[in-house]
Amino acid sequence: MKPLVPLRHGEVGMYNCGPTVYDRQHIGNLYSYLVADVVRRTFEYFGLRVKQVMNITDVGHIVDDADAGVDKMAVGAERAGKTPLQIADEYTRLFMEDRHRLNILDPHVIPKATDHIPEMIALIERLIAKGNAYVAADGVYFDVTTFPGYGTRLNAELPEQRVAGARVEVNENKRHPSDFALWRRAKAGDLQQWDSPWGRGNPGWHIECSAMSMKYLGETFDLHSGGEDHLFPHHECEIAQSEAATGKPFVNYWVHVRFLRVDSEKMAKSKGGFVTLDDVAGWGYDPLAFRLLALGAGYRNGLDFTRDGMNAAQSRLERWRRTIRAAYAATQGRVAEPEGEHVITREFREALADDLNSPRALAAAEKALALAAIVDTDEQERALWMLFDMDRVLGLSLQAAAAAKDELSSEERAVFEQREAARKSGDYAKSDALRKELLERFGIQVKDTKDGTRWERVGRKGA
Numbered sequence: 001m002k003p004l005v006p007l008r009h010g011e012v013g014m015y016n017c018g019p020t021v022y023d024r025q026h027i028g029n030l031y032s033y034l035v036a037d038v039v040r041r042t043f044e045y046f047g048l049r050v051k052q053v054m055n056i057t058d059v060g061h062i063v064d065d066a067d068a069g070v071d072k073m074a075v076g077a078e079r080a081g082k083t084p085l086q087i088a089d090e091y092t093r094l095f096m097e098d099r100h101r102l103n104i105l106d107p108h109v110i111p112k113a114t115d116h117i118p119e120m121i122a123l124i125e126r127l128i129a130k131g132n133a134y135v136a137a138d139g140v141y142f143d144v145t146t147f148p149g150y151g152t153r154l155n156a157e158l159p160e161q162r163v164a165g166a167r168v169e170v171n172e173n174k175r176h177p178s179d180f181a182l183w184r185r186a187k188a189g190d191l192q193q194w195d196s197p198w199g200r201g202n203p204g205w206h207i208e209c210s211a212m213s214m215k216y217l218g219e220t221f222d223l224h225s226g227g228e229d230h231l232f233p234h235h236e237c238e239i240a241q242s243e244a245a246t247g248k249p250f251v252n253y254w255v256h257v258r259f260l261r262v263d264s265e266k267m268a269k270s271k272g273g274f275v276t277l278d279d280v281a282g283w284g285y286d287p288l289a290f291r292l293l294a295l296g297a298g299y300r301n302g303l304d305f306t307r308d309g310m311n312a313a314q315s316r317l318e319r320w321r322r323t324i325r326a327a328y329a330a331t332q333g334r335v336a337e338p339e340g341e342h343v344i345t346r347e348f349r350e351a352l353a354d355d356l357n358s359p360r361a362l363a364a365a366e367k368a369l370a371l372a373a374i375v376d377t378d379e380q381e382r383a384l385w386m387l388f389d390m391d392r393v394l395g396l397s398l399q400a401a402a403a404a405k406d407e408l409s410s411e412e413r414a415v416f417e418q419r420e421a422a423r424k425s426g427d428y429a430k431s432d433a434l435r436k437e438l439l440e441r442f443g444i445q446v447k448d449t450k451d452g453t454r455w456e457r458v459g460r461k462g463a
């Protein structure tokens with residue numbers, strides 16, 4: 001692990017490759033933004049100012065990531081019978097909503113590719129002038145032989161990831177098979193096209209990220225992130241074209257998020273069936289339980305999404321909320337900053353500083369929760385302060401949970417409602433059995449009063 005030393009004192013510039021807005025983002029995509037959010041929050045927690053930029057890819061991302069084929073935006077537009085602009089707006093809105101449900105902070109700048117065509121053209125012109133790019137019959141290509149080390153710069157990021165031997169389409173317009181498109185001449189029927197010195201056409205996907213990141217963060221900036229699939233070709237191409245154009249290092253620090261897998265299978269949009277955050281919520285989970293699940297996995301390991309894992313994360317979140325709520329009631333809403341750095345806070349900080357070890361950071365939070373559960377208001381006040389402090393990084397809305405009214409979880413509510421139904425239909429044997437189940441499984445005591453059924457948490461025996 002290489003510690004990050006910001007280029008400017010006290011300030012970090014970070015760029016996240018944003019979504020291609022031709023479809024819903026799945027929970028794998030969201031997971032990669034969640035990791036970026038934890039990175040940003042961690043810098044801020046350590047007192048750095050962050051400028052976060054995330055682009056919206058609304059043109060140029062060709063299906064398959066290779067140069068041949070159709071633009072994903074055209075695929076999405078055709079499927080929906082709408083214009084690329086309409087579907088870009090719609091999926092950007094849904095994506096931002098999903099981010100908000102996961103408490104992912106808004107980047108400071110969210111540039112759209114289609115608003116930055118002049119910047120891309122200027123960058124391509126620079127590359128042509130320097131001899132790194134050439135004009136061909138069907139567009140402009142980057143000449144990879146002019147950039148020593150092309151395709152190998154990020155090998156160290158994930159040593160086991162092979163970037164060599166990627167499939168390349170044969171295209172007789174290219175000088176070398178690995179050259180990649182910076183600009184594509186419009187083909188008949190192209191829905192998105194702009195004027196350029198090389199005729200009407202549209203930009204390559206890689207040049208977008210170079211143009212937008214350097215516009216908002218400068219020619220050299222601190223940190224760039226994306227999913228592991230972006231290692232090659234996307235990020236290698238970004239490095240080659242940016243450094244060739246400026247003669248300066250492009251990015252100091254790369255974060256590549258290992259993939260989320262659903263039941264051990266790689267999840268890809270192209271495969272059809274993929275899981276969205278709406279699916280997760282529809283199965284009765286709190287979106288923040290997904291955030292907690294993600295925090296429980298290190299970003300270098302990837303995330304295994306399973307129903308068992310989600311069940312455990314949901315119960316864990318509810319347990320946290322219950323403990324915090326009870327402690328907050330006991331201290332009557334008071335919190336107290338411990339004198340000096342508490343050992344638990346130190347553990348939390350050390351875990352984050354250790355290459356963002358979020359599982360260990362959660363273990364520190366569990367220690368604070370154990371303190372919050374001790375019947376001693378001084379301890380509880382300190383524990384709450386530490387938990388709210390940690391939540392600046394964890395983003396689990398723990399303060400809101402502390403002040404919230406106690407509510408039944410979806411699972412508890414299901415049993416509670418079954419019991420209500422049994423009682424109303426006069427099936428007292430069943431209603432008694434379900435009352436017992438509520439007590440034994442969830443520690444919930446129900447009482448039938450003349451004003452209806454009341455419930456309170458009394459705790460499970462032996463729990």
Ligand code: AMP
Pocket residue numbers: 017018019020021027028029030031032225226227228229230257258259260261266267268
């Ligand atoms: P896209 O919209 O396809 O450009 O992807 C948006 C982001 O999600 C990129 O940073 C991808 O690398 C990332 N991504 C795609 N699939 C996954 C996955 N299964 N797990 C984690 N990140 C992913």
Ligand code: ZN
Pocket residue numbers: 016017018209226234
């Ligand atoms: Zn990108």
